[in-house]
Amino acid sequence: MRLLTSFGSYIYSRTETALSVDLYVAGEARVQLAGQQVCLKVDTEYPWNGSVRLTVEVAQPTEFTLRLRIPGWCEGARLTVNGQDADVPLLQGYLNVKREWASGTELQLFLPMPVQRVWAHPAVRADAGLVALQRGPLVYCLEQTDLQQALHRVVLPDDSELSAVFEPSLLEGVVVLTAQGRQDITSDAAPLYRREPPRTEPISLRAIPYYAWDNREPGEMRVWLRRS
Numbered sequence: 001m002r003l004l005t006s007f008g009s010y011i012y013s014r015t016e017t018a019l020s021v022d023l024y025v026a027g028e029a030r031v032q033l034a035g036q037q038v039c040l041k042v043d044t045e046y047p048w049n050g051s052v053r054l055t056v057e058v059a060q061p062t063e064f065t066l067r068l069r070i071p072g073w074c075e076g077a078r079l080t081v082n083g084q085d086a087d088v089p090l091l092q093g094y095l096n097v098k099r100e101w102a103s104g105t106e107l108q109l110f111l112p113m114p115v116q117r118v119w120a121h122p123a124v125r126a127d128a129g130l131v132a133l134q135r136g137p138l139v140y141c142l143e144q145t146d147l148q149q150a151l152h153r154v155v156l157p158d159d160s161e162l163s164a165v166f167e168p169s170l171l172e173g174v175v176v177l178t179a180q181g182r183q184d185i186t187s188d189a190a191p192l193y194r195r196e197p198p199r200t201e202p203i204s205l206r207a208i209p210y211y212a213w214d215n216r217e218p219g220e221m222r223v224w225l226r227r228s
Contacts (some may be wrong), residue, residue, distance in 0.1 A: 012040075017067040020094065024052045024109075036062040038101075047136050048166060048175050050074075050111035052071055056101045064101065067094040071137060078110040111136070113175055115162040120224070130224035131156060133177055133207055135164055140177050140207035144219030147203065151222040153184040156205065158227055170208070171215055177207040182228070 008168055012029050024046040028040050039057040046052060056066070069075045070093055073173045079086045079095055082105060088095050097107070113136040120127035133140040142151050160179045167176050183203040213221045 018067055020069065021054070022069050033064040034062050036060065038062065038064070040066075047138055050113040050136060052109040054107040054109065054112070054216075056105045056107075057103045058101055059103070061100050063099065064105070065096055065098040066101075067096050068107075069094050071111070073116075073134065073137060074111045076112050080096050080108045082106055083108075092094040113164075117158075117162075117163055127224045129227070131158075131227045132223050132225065133162065135175065135177065138175075139210045139223060141210045141213055141221050141223045142205065142207055142225065143213055143216070143221050145217040146206045146208075147183075149183055149203070151220050152207065152226070154203065154222075155182045155184070155200070155226045155228050157182065171212045172211055174212055177205075179205045179206040179207075 008029075011021070011023045011025050011027075013022055014031055014033065017034055019029070019031060019040065021040070021042070024042065024044050026042055026044050028039060028041040030037065032038070036058055041055040042052065043059070045111065046053040054066075054068075068079070070090060072093070075097070077144040079088065079097070081097065081099075082193075086095075086097065086107075088097050090096075095109075115133065115135045118132040118139075120130070120132075122128060140211060142154065147154065156179060157187070160164050160181060163178045164175050164222060167174060170176065181203050184198045185201050186198045210223060
């Protein structure tokens, strides 16, 4: 409850001459800057989409700095102002756009969101030899309900192509990751120790955002995946 009541203070922060956008959430903020009332409107489908449109509204032209946070996971962020590429400095993780703002000025921020593999430091023993999946700010996981298979038997090959697909009917609408993996199909009746490698066959993998796990059928979940 404390988080919900203070959520607005996490989205924006300000000084007398600067407004910082710390989280990209659709909505608007009204603040006093440089002695003027400033309205900033934000339109975005983040975190599913890395496109963020920001519109500034002021009663009269006003000079201040608009600071846009670039997340640590993001590489190659791009910004336009009124359709023109903006070459602005990145300072301490923020793009700093200082100018005299006219009402209706529109900024478009592009945050590329490729699907990425993530490896842990070798000092993290439990994750040695494993890989996790991330897209934008979201970490993903496998759920047993999608595979009907014990997840420790599933392997994600290093050369398997990863794709992102929005599924509006799943978990109230989420982007899932898909890939081709392999599963160990060794029979439970097989000897406990053998001299031949395990038998495997292809399997289609679907990973959901980690925050959404355990909202369907009971079953195990796994973030760190075996790789080959």
